[in-house]
Amino acid sequence: MGAVENSIDREDRIPKEAKEILESLATKWENVADSTALQVIQLKGAMTNEVFQIKWPTSTGEVSRKVLVRIYGEGVGVFFDRDNEIRTFEYMSKNGQGPRLLGRFPNGRIEEFIHARTLSASDLRDPDISALIATKMKEFHDLEMPGPKDVILWGRLRNWLSTAKRLCSPEEANAFQLDSIEKEISILEKELSVPNQRIGFCHNDLQYGNIMIEEESKSITIIDYEYASYNPIAFDIANHFCEMAADYHTDTPHILDYSKYPGLEERKRFVYTYLSSSGNQLSDKEVEQLVQDVENYTLADHLFWGLWGIISEHVNDIDFDYMEYARQRFQQYWRTKPSLLDSVRSSPETRTDGKQKDTPKVLSKQPSFFKKLQKYFSLTKTKA
Template identity: 25%
Template sequence: MERPKYIRKYSSSSNVNARRRSTSRKHRRRRSSSSHSVHAPLGVDLNNYDSAGTEDVFELELNEIKASLDNTLPLDYFKQDIISVLQNLRIPKWRKIQISESSLQQLELKRISGALTNSVYKVTYKNYYPLLLRLYGANVENIIDRESELITLLKLSQKNIGPKLLGCFTNGRFEEFLNNSITLNKNQIREPKVSRMIARRMKELHNGIPLAQTEKLQGSKAWLLIEKWVKLVDEIVEGSTLEEQKKVFLTDWESFKKLIFSYQEWLYHEYGGKINVDEKLKFCHNDTQYGNLLFYNKADQRPINDEDEDEDSALGSSSSEMNLVNKTAALSLNSSTTSLPLVQDLNYKDDKKLVVIDFEYAGPNLPAYDITNHFSEWMSNYHHPTMTHLINYKLYPTKEERLNLLNTYVNYVPGSHTPRMLPRVGSSTTVITELSLTNARTASVVTLMDSDLPEKVVRLYNECIYWRACNSIFWGLWGVITRGSIKTGVAPSEMKDIIEVGPNGETYRVISTNDDEVDMEDDDDEINEDVDDDSFDYLGYSEQKNMLVIGDLIQLGLLIKENVDEEILKKAIYLDTELLKL
C-alpha cells in the first residue's frame, strides 16, 4: 500500500523540522535551550530562585524537548510535526496519536487572532481535550523574557490561575485550552458591570501572587523593560535619518530619550523616591487588553488524562458551548443590566468565570500601571478590518467610567462573596456606595461627588494619570523593537539575512527574497493559509503611543508648550489629565 503523500516518520523529536522551507513572508528565530529538563524549563535555574513563599510551585513537573515547529510549512507537514512533538512531550492522551492519513485529517488547527507576538492555535482531535499551541514570534527575544514568563506560569498553576502548562519545545509551548471560552471584545469591556468584575479580578491577582524578593529588588517591570529597550532602540535608529526618527518619535530619538528619563525622574519624585515606589509593587499582568480577557466555565472543561472516553461524550459539547455563547452574547455596550447573567454585583460567585491569559509581560508593578494600561486599551480595536494599529482617543474611558472601576477595586476585599453594604456616614450628600451602585442599574457613577470619594480612590485615580505616559512609552518602544527598524517600506524579513540553528545544531542562512522568487517545488502541496503575514503597522502604532506621551507630558507640565515645535503640537493627543483633589 502506498504511503500517504505527506507522511514523514521520525525516530526522535530532534528530527522535527528537518525539512525546512524558506519564504519571505515569515521567519522564526530559534533560541537555544538546555537539554531535557523536568523542573528547569529552558535552562531556568530554579534552585537559585527565591520563591518568597511560593516554593511549592516548583514541585510541578514540566516537560521540555529540543524541537521546533514551523507554521510556514504546507499544512499537513505542519500537522505531522505537531503530532511528533506531542508524542515526545508525552502529553496525556495526545501522545497516543499516530501519524496517518486519517489522523492528519482529524487533527484540526484554528488560528486564534489577537496575539501580536505569537502565532496561537487551538488544536482539536476527535473528542480529546483541546490544546492551545503557542509559537513564539520572530524578533521578540529582546521583548519577552521567556524564562521569566515560564516561572510566572508555574506560579500561577500552583495557585490554579489560568490554563495549565503542558509542555515546552524550543520555539513554543502547549497549554490547556480553556474550552468553550469567549474572548471579550472592545465593547464588552466598557459594560459597567463587566468593568467592575474586571476590577475585582484584577485586585485578586495583585494580592494573590506573592512576589519573590528578587522580583521586588528589580523594581517596576515596566521601567525595567523600558530601560532595556531604550538601549536596543539606540542600535535600531543608528544610521537613520532625522525624518525617519520624527516619523516615529515626533522628534529626534536623542531628545525623546531624554524626555523618557526626565519623566521617570519626575514620576519617582512624586512618590518621594524609587524606594517608595518599590514598596507599592504588586504582581501585575501588565497587558489587560480585551483579547487577554475571556469568560470561561471550568465545569465544561474535559479532564486532562490518558483515560479513554466515549467518542460522543459531551463534556464541552456543542449545546454547552452554545449555552455559554448565548449568555455572553448579551455582553454588548448597549445591553441592559438584566441581560448579563454572568455578571452579578449582588454576589461575586461568577467572577471566577472571568479569566486573564497571556502573562508574557507580567511582573512587579504598581497597580496603577496595570489599571491605566487597561484604560488605555479601551482606545484600540485590534480587529479592525484595515487599521488594527489605530488608537481612537475619543474612546478613552470618561472620568465616571474610570471611577466605576477604581471605586470597585478599592472597596473590594479579595475572597469576599458579596458587596460591603454599610453606607458612608457623616456626608452632606448622598453617596453611591458599592451596594447602591449595584441596585441603581446605572451605566456610571456620575452622581458620586468628588468630595465624597474615599481618599484611596482619589489617590489611585491620580496615580493612573501619572503612570499613563509610562504605559504609552512602553508600548511605543515595543512597536519599534518588534518591527526591528524605523525605516518605512522595508519588510522585517528584508532587513538582513537571518542565521537560524536547526534541531541538531546545524545552521541555516535564511536569505530574503521576493514572493515570486520563492522555491515553488511544493506548488501541489496544501499551504497553511492561516500564517500571519505580519501586517500590523508597528511603526504607526508606536507613533500614536508617542503622540499620547507628548500630550500627557505637556499637560503635566513636564514640557512647556511654547517651547515645543509646532509640528509636534499638531500631532500630540491630549487625554484627560485633571487630577482629583485630596
C-alpha cells in the same frame, strides 16, 4: 492574545517537535480517532506570537479535546526573558490562575485550552464585566510571586529605548525624537515615583484579548504573562484604560480611537471597585488619588508601547502596522504630557518635605514633533 478563530487550516505552521507532543497527548484520549490528524485553526489578533487552536476527529462524533499551540514571534526575546515568563506561567497555573502548561518545544509551547470566551473590545466598557476585571486585577496584583519585587518599568523603558535606537534608521530615530526620550523617561520616573505608591505583581498588557470570561460562572481568567512583573499598580490600570482605545479585530487593528478612552466617572467606578474588592473601608481621597496616579501613568504606558511598536517593526513579521501604532502612542504622549505633569507638580503628594518640586523644562515642542512624524510617514508611504 487577542484571539478569534480564522478558519484557514494552518498545519504547515506547526513545527515537527510540537506535532510529536500533540500526537503523544492525543493518544491518551480515548475518543480521538486519529492522533496524527490535527485540525489547526489560527487565532487572529495576536501581535507577539502566533496562536493556534488544535483539535482532532473523534470516533464518537463529539467535539474532541482542544489545546493551544503558541509559537513565539521572531526576535521578541528583546522584550522579556522567556525563562522568567515560563516560570510565571507555571506558577500561575499551579495556583489556579491560568491554563496548564502541557508541553514545550524550541520556539513555543502547548497550553491547556480554557473553555471560556475571550473578551471583545466592547466588553471592556460593559460595567458588569469591567467590575469583574477590576476585582480580578486586584487579586492578580496581590499575588506573592517568587523572586525580587523590584519595579522594572523604568529599566525596561531604558532597555527598549536602547534597542529601538540600535534597530532604527537615522530617519526613523529622528522622526520619533528618540534622542530626547531618555530625558523623558527620567522626568517621568522622578515625577511619578510618589511616596507610598502601591507596588504589585502587574500583568502590564491587560488588553481585552488577554482576559477570558466563563459565561455561566462569570469567572474571569487573565492569560499571557510575557510582560508580567512587579510595577506600580497605577501603571497596570493605566495600561488597561489605554487599551480601551484599541480594537485589534478590525481591518485596521493598529488604529487607536482615544474617544473611547474611559471618562472620569468610569475610571472612578473601576478604581473604587478595585480598591473595595479586598473589603477595606475607603475614603474619597484614596479613590481620587489612585485615579490621578493612573492618569499620570498613562504617559509611561504610551512610551512603553510606542517603543514596543518601533522595535516590533524590525523584529516581528506578524501582519500589523507597528510603526503607525507607535506613532499614535508617541503622539498621545506629547499631547497629554503638559496637562498631566502640571497636575503632578501641583499635587501635595509629590514631595514629603513640603517643598515645591523643581519643574523640568518641556523638552520637545509638540508642533515640531508632529511635523517630523508627518513628514516621515508621508515619505515612507510615498516610497511604499
